[in-house]
Amino acid sequence: MLALFVLILSGAVNAQQDPRIGSWTLVSAQSALDPANKLSVKSDHGEVHVVMSGESHFDFTAKGNGHESPAPGNLGFNQIELHRIDKKQVEVKEKKDGALVATVRNKLSADGNELTITTSSTAAGKGPANQITVWTRSGGAKVANDLLAGEWTQDESKTRMRQGLALKIEADGGGEVRFSGDFSYSARFDGKQYDLKNSRNDTVTLQLVDAHTVDAMYRRDNQITQKDRWVVSGDGKQMTLTTTGTLETGQRVTEKLLFQKQ
Known part of the structure; x- marks a missing residue:
C-alpha cells in the first residue's frame, strides 16, 4: 500500500510540474519537408x-x-x-x-x-x-x-502551417496530464505508452527533462514516427515546440512552432 501511495503521489507531482500546463495559442510556425x-x-x-x-x-x-x-x-x-x-x-x-x-x-x-x-x-x-x-x-x-x-x-x-492552432494542457488531479489540441490524450510521465485521439499516430510517451522542458515520443504501428521537444520560457509566457517525424509517405518533416500563453 505504501509503495502504491508513493507511486500515485509521484505521478501527481510530475503532472503539477509539467511546465506546459495552461492554454496556448500558436503565433508562428516554420516547416521543412525533405x-x-x-x-x-x-x-x-x-x-x-x-x-x-x-x-x-x-x-x-x-x-x-x-x-x-x-x-x-x-x-x-x-x-x-x-x-x-x-x-x-x-x-x-x-x-x-x-x-x-x-x-x-x-x-x-x-x-x-x-x-x-x-x-x-x-x-x-x-x-x-x-x-x-x-x-x-x-x-x-x-x-x-x-x-x-x-x-x-x-x-x-x-509556409505557415496549423493556422489558429490552440492548445490546452492541464493536470487532472490524478497524476495525469490532459492535452487538448488538434489531437488529444491523457498521460503520465512514467515511460509508458498512452493512446492518442484524432491523430495519425497511435500512442505517446512523455518525459520531463527539466523544469522547463518536456519530451514526447509518438508511435504508429509500434514504430517511432515523431519526436517532440517542448520548451517553456523562463517567464512562462512562451513555449517552443520542435518536432521531427516521418509522414505516411516516408518523407521526413521538421517543424518549429511558437506558442503564446493566453
Missing part, C-alpha cells in the same frame, strides 16, 4: 495540367471554366472544378464522389514569382480549417495567357 514539394502547372488550349510531388501527390487536368472534370487516381478526391477568377487568381474545388472536400485558392504575387495557396478543408479529420503554403517560381517563363503556368518549389521559410 525533399520540398514540387508543383508543375501547364496550360494548353484552355486546359490546365497540374502535378504535385513530395509530401502530397496529385495529378489532374481540368478546364478553367468552372465545369466539373474527372480526376481519377488521386487520394482524397476524384473530381475537380477549376475556376479562373482573374489572371492572378484561381479557385479549385476538390470533390469526392460529388461531395466537396476542399476549396483551394491560388493567388500570384504582383511580380509573378510567388504563389500563395490557401486550402480550406470541409472533410472531418483532414487537418486544419485553413492551410497556407507559399511557392517560389523555379522554372518556366511567365506567359501572358496564364501567369500561373510554370514550375514551382514550396518555400518552407514562408
